[in-house]
Amino acid sequence: MGLMNTMPAPEDVFVAWLMHQPRNADLVVAASAEVARLQSYASHPGAKRLHDLFCALIREKKASARPQSSQTKQ
Structure with a gap:
């Protein structure tokens, strides 16, 4: 059997990048x-x-950068 060329899980790539x-x-x-x-x-x-x-x-970072008052308004 030859070597298997498996790709890392996207979550692993993301965490490594981060x-x-x-x-x-x-x-x-x-x-x-x-x-x-x-x-x-x-x-x-x-x-x-x-x-x-x-x-x-990106969405999470942008949401956390918003002023607190705009997050609590509905």
């Missing part, structure tokens, strides 16, 4: 660059999942 970001990195900017890079691979399910993880990070 852990390697510089301490004061703008994660929205860095994640946005990854989203743009991954768009051409959107037909691959693993790349799509990784893309979705980066998009979720």
